[in-house]
Amino acid sequence: MEKIRRIKYLLKKNGLDGYLIPKNDEFFSEYVSDNKDNLKLISKFSGSYGFALILKKKNYLFVDGRYSLQAKKESGTNFTIVTIPKKMPKDILKRKKILIGFDPKLFTNNSLLRLFSKTKCKLIPVKHNLVEQIKINRKKIKFKKFFFLQDKFSGENSKKKIRKLLNILKAKKIDLQFISAPENVAWLINIRGKDTQYSLLPNSYIILDSMGKIYLFCNYKKIDNNLKNKLKNISILDVNSIEKFLRSYKGKKIQIDINTCSIYFKNIIQQRNFIIEKQDPIYFLKSIKNKTEIKNMIKAHIYDGVALTKFLFWLKNNFKRKKFTELQVQKKLFDFRKNNGSFDSLSFPTISGSGPNGALIHYRANKKSDRTLKDGDIFLLDSGAHYKYGTTDVTRTISLGNTQSRIKNIFTRVLKGHIAVANYRLKKNTSGDEIDYVARKPLKEINLDYAHGTGHGVGYFSNVHEGPQGISRGNKIKLKEGMILSNEPGYYEKGKFGIRIENLIYISKKNKKLNKFENLTLVPIDKSLIEKKLLIKSEIEWINKYHKKVFTKLIKFMKKSEKINLENACSNI
Numbered sequence: 001m002e003k004i005r006r007i008k009y010l011l012k013k014n015g016l017d018g019y020l021i022p023k024n025d026e027f028f029s030e031y032v033s034d035n036k037d038n039l040k041l042i043s044k045f046s047g048s049y050g051f052a053l054i055l056k057k058k059n060y061l062f063v064d065g066r067y068s069l070q071a072k073k074e075s076g077t078n079f080t081i082v083t084i085p086k087k088m089p090k091d092i093l094k095r096k097k098i099l100i101g102f103d104p105k106l107f108t109n110n111s112l113l114r115l116f117s118k119t120k121c122k123l124i125p126v127k128h129n130l131v132e133q134i135k136i137n138r139k140k141i142k143f144k145k146f147f148f149l150q151d152k153f154s155g156e157n158s159k160k161k162i163r164k165l166l167n168i169l170k171a172k173k174i175d176l177q178f179i180s181a182p183e184n185v186a187w188l189i190n191i192r193g194k195d196t197q198y199s200l201l202p203n204s205y206i207i208l209d210s211m212g213k214i215y216l217f218c219n220y221k222k223i224d225n226n227l228k229n230k231l232k233n234i235s236i237l238d239v240n241s242i243e244k245f246l247r248s249y250k251g252k253k254i255q256i257d258i259n260t261c262s263i264y265f266k267n268i269i270q271q272r273n274f275i276i277e278k279q280d281p282i283y284f285l286k287s288i289k290n291k292t293e294i295k296n297m298i299k300a301h302i303y304d305g306v307a308l309t310k311f312l313f314w315l316k317n318n319f320k321r322k323k324f325t326e327l328q329v330q331k332k333l334f335d336f337r338k339n340n341g342s343f344d345s346l347s348f349p350t351i352s353g354s355g356p357n358g359a360l361i362h363y364r365a366n367k368k369s370d371r372t373l374k375d376g377d378i379f380l381l382d383s384g385a386h387y388k389y390g391t392t393d394v395t396r397t398i399s400l401g402n403t404q405s406r407i408k409n410i411f412t413r414v415l416k417g418h419i420a421v422a423n424y425r426l427k428k429n430t431s432g433d434e435i436d437y438v439a440r441k442p443l444k445e446i447n448l449d450y451a452h453g454t455g456h457g458v459g460y461f462s463n464v465h466e467g468p469q470g471i472s473r474g475n476k477i478k479l480k481e482g483m484i485l486s487n488e489p490g491y492y493e494k495g496k497f498g499i500r501i502e503n504l505i506y507i508s509k510k511n512k513k514l515n516k517f518e519n520l521t522l523v524p525i526d527k528s529l530i531e532k533k534l535l536i537k538s539e540i541e542w543i544n545k546y547h548k549k550v551f552t553k554l555i556k557f558m559k560k561s562e563k564i565n566l567e568n569a570c571s572n573i
Contacts, residue, residue, distance in 0.1 A: 001078055003042050006134040007054050017098035019130050021052040026105045027182050027203050028260040030465055031196040031348075035138040038131040043075040046364055048348075051115075052079065053089055053100075060092065065451030066361040069494060073360075073369075090119045097121070103129040104264040109277070112263070125263065144194040146202045146222045148230045153388065153461065155292025158189045161285070162212060168281045169210055175252040177280070178269065179206040181260040183463050184282040189214070189231060192461065193222065198348050199463050200386055205242055217242040249273055255280075283468050286459070288482040293390070293460045294506055297484065297520055300390035301504065303343075305522030305550065306557045307336040308383070308394060312524070313565040315379075319400055325372050326352040326365035329381075337385050344386040347393060347464040351382035354400075358498030361452055361490075375401045378497040384464055393464050393486055394521045395502035399528045410491050411499050411529040413442035417489035418501045419542050421454060421471065426507060426515040430479050432471035439471070439489040448491055455486040458504055481515055483507050501525065522550045524569035532573055544572045 011019055021043075025036040030048055039045060043052050047067040053060040061079035063071045068083045075081070082092070093100075097120045102112070104125040112123060151157055165188065169177055179185055182201040186192055193202030204218035214234045223236055237245065246265065250272040256265070257280035269275060289297070311333045318324070324332075330352040337343050353363040354373045358380035365371075373379060377400040384393035397411060417439040424435050432455065439454040453472025456465050468477045471485055479485075483506065490500030503521035510516040524547060532540070551570035558566055 003134060003136065004054060004059060004078060007042065007130055008056060010130045010133060011054070011056060011101070014101060014126065014130070015099065016101040016124060016126075018053055018055040018100045019126075020100060020102040020107070021054065021131060022106050022111075023048065023050050024106060026262060027195075027201075028108075028180070028262075029182055029196055029199055029201055029203075030463060031198045033141050033196055035141050038129070041136055041138075042131060043079055045071050045075045047071065047362055055098075060089075062087075062089070068451075070360045070362060070364075089115045089121075090117055093121050094119050099124050101126045101130065104267070105129075105262050107263055108259060108261060109263055109266060110258050143219060143222060145224050146191050146193045146204075146218070146227055148227055149190040149192055149461065152292070153296060154190045155290040155296075161188050161190075162208070162214070164285055165208065165281060166210065166212055169208075169255070172255075172276070173253065174255045174276060175210050176249065176254040177206075177208045178246075178254060178256045178261060178265070179208065179280060179282065180257050180262070180265065181280060181282075183459065183466070184257075184280050184286070185216070186462055187282060187286040189216070189234065191227070191231070194345075198346060200344070200461060201463070204239065207245070215245065217245070243268060247271070279468065287457055287466065287469050288480055289460055289484055289506070290482070294482065294484075297390035297460065297504075297506070300342075300387040301392055301520040301522055302553055303340045303387055303389070304337070304385055304392040304394065305554055307340060307385075308333070308396070308523050309550075309554055309566065309569075310558070310562060311336045312396065312398065313562055313569075315398070317565075319373050320375060323372050325370045326354055326357065327367075327370045329373065330365060330383075333381070333383060340387065342387045342389055344388060344461075347384035347386050347391050351380065351395075353380045353498060354378075355497060356495045358397075359492040359494050359496060361492055361498070363498075373400060378402050378407060378499065380498045380500055382500065382502065386461055388461070390461055391459060391464055392521070393458060393502065393504055394523055395488055395490075395500045396523055396526065397499045397501060397529065398526050403528065405531070407497065407499075408529055408531040409446075409534065410443075410448065412531040412534045413446070413448070414489050414491055414499050414501055415525065415530065415543075416442040416535065416539060417454075418487055418503070419539050421487045421489070422503070422505065422517055422519065423538070423542060424517065426479055426510075426517070427513070428478070428515075430515075431477055432469060432475040432479060432485070433473060435471045435479075436473055436475075439487075443489070443491060450490045450492065452490070454489050455505075458484040458486060460484075479507055479515070481507050481509050484520070487517070519546065519549070522553050524550055524566075527569070527573055530573060540573060547571070 023039045050063040059079045062082045071081045101124045192200040195203040207215040217239045246268045252273045255276040330350045355377045379398045382395040420438040436454045455471030457469040459466035488502035492498040505517040547570035
C-alpha cells in the first residue's frame with residue numbers, strides 16, 4: 001500500500017489524475033525479469049498479462065479471464081479487479097475528462113487506442129516512469145551472454161532468412177525495417193539469450209535496410225568474440241545508441257511493428273520519415289517451421305515425454321504413502337526433466353494446482369498458497385521445457401483417487417473437444433477461429449465453457465507462446481503446413497477443481513487439398529477419468545492409437561517397473 005501511496009503523491013506532483021502501469025518492459029516480451037516487473041512490484045499480481053490504472057481515489061487492475069481469480073487472491077484488497085475484454089478503461093472512464101500519464105517506452109499506439117478510444121481522457125506521456133522514481137529494492141540480475149544457434153538446430157542460416165525478409169521489403173518498396181521484438185531478432189540472425197527467465201530471447205533491436213545492411217543494437221557486453229565472428233556481417237552497436245541512430249534517418253520509408261514498436265520510438269522515426277505500421281513480417285515467416293525444426297521438436301517431445309511420464313508414475317505410486325505439496329511435486333518434475341542432457345530450462349512457470357487451486361487457470365504455487373495433495377483430489381499440471389532440440393508445453397489432469405461421475409463426465413467432454421481438434425480436416429484456408437468452436441461443443445452441450453483460447457502458437461527454442469497463429473475466437477490467421485500449436489480445451493470450477501488436456505501439435509500435408517494435425521506430445525492421458533460411454537467409436541480409436549504411439553516411443557527409456565506402469569497406462573480403453 002505504501003508503494004501505491006507514493007505513486008499517488010507523484011500524480012499530484014506531476015499534475016496527473018491517473019497513471020498506467022503495464023506488465024511489459026520496453027521489449028514487450030511475454031515474460032519480464034523481476035527487476036523490471038513494475039506491475040508485480042506495485043500490485044503483487046504475478047500473472048503474465050495485465051495492467052494497473054492508479055487514480056487519485058481508486059486503483060484498478062485489468063486482467064483477462066485466465067487471471068481473474070488469481071488477481072483477486074494476489075491483489076484484491078488494494079485493487080478493483082476488472083476482467084478484459086468484457087470491460088476496458090474506456091468503459092469505466094468514458095465520461096471523465098482526466099489526465100492519464102504513461103511511459104511512452106512501454107506502450108504502443110495500438111495498445112493505447114484499444115484501451116482508451118472514445119473517451120474524454122487525455123493521455124500524457126511522462127518523461128520519467130513514475131514507478132522508477134519511487135524507492136524500491138530491486139533484485140540485481142546478472143546478465144548472461146547471447147549464444148548462436150547452429151544450423152543443425154536452426155535448419156536455415158541467417159543469410160537465407162534475411163533474403164526472405166528483404167524480398168518482402170523490396171516488393172513493398174520499404175527502405176528500412178525496424179525490428180523491435182527480441183523474438184524476431186533471435187529468429188532472423190539465429191541467436192538466443194537469457195534476458196528473461198523463461199523465454200530464450202536476446203533483449204535487442206535490429207535495423208535492416210533494403211540493401212541488406214544489418215545493425216544489431218544490444219548490450220555489447222553480451223556478445224563474446226565467438227559470437228562476434230558468427231555475426232561478422234552484422235554491425236553491432238550499443239543499445240543506448242539506437243535513438244541517435246534512428247534520428248539520423250531522413251525521408252525514408254520505414255516499417256515498424258504495430259504491437260512492439262513503442263510510442264517513444266515511433267515518434268522519433270516519424271519526425272523525418274514515412275512510417276508503415278504493420279505486423280512485422282518475421283512473425284509469419286518464423287511461424288512456419290522448417291523440416292529440421294520439426295524433426296528436432298519431435299526429439300524434444302520424446303525426451304519430455306519420458307520425464308513427465310516417469311514423474312506421473314512416481315506421483316501415482318507415492319502420493320498416498322507420503323504427503324507432498326504442490327511445490328514439492330513441482331520440484332520433483334523439474335528434477336526428472338533436468339536428468340536429460342539436452343535440457344536447458346523451463347519454458348514457463350509450472351502450474352501445479354491441486355483441488356481448488358486447479359481452478360485458477362494460470363495458478364502459480366507459492367509458500368502462502370502451497371497446498372498438500374490429498375486423496376480424492378483432481379490435480380492439474382501444466383508444464384514445459386526448453387531442450388536444445390526445441391520447446392515443450394503439456395498439461396495433464398490427474399485423478400488422485402477421484403472417480404466422481406460428474407468429474408469424469410466433464411473430463412471426458414474436455415477430451416472429446418481435444419480429439420475433435422486433433423482430428424480436424426484442415427483445408428488450405430482454415431483458421432484457428434473455425435476450430436475453436438469444435439473444441440467447446442461437447443462442453444456447451446451441458447452449458448459449460450472455458451475462459452481462454454483453445455490453442456496458441458509455439459516457438460522453436462524461444463517463446464512457448466508465439467503468434468500470429470492460434471486456435472481461438474477471432475484468430476483469422478490461416479493455418480499452414482509447418483506451424484506448431486497447442487491443443488488445450490479445459491474447464492474450471494471456482495473453489496473446486498480444474499481440468500485441462502494439452503498436447504502440442506504440428507501441421508503436416510495430408511494430400512493436395514488437405515493438411516492434418518500431428519501430435520508432438522507423448523504423455524499418457526489418465527484413463528481413470530474417462531467415461532467411455534460418452535465416447536463414439538472414432539474417439540475411442542483415437543485414444544487407443546495415441547496411447548499405442550506413446551508406448552512405442554517411450555518404452556525403451558523405462559525401467560522394469562516403469563514398463564509395467566506404461567503398459568497399463570497405454571492399454572486400450
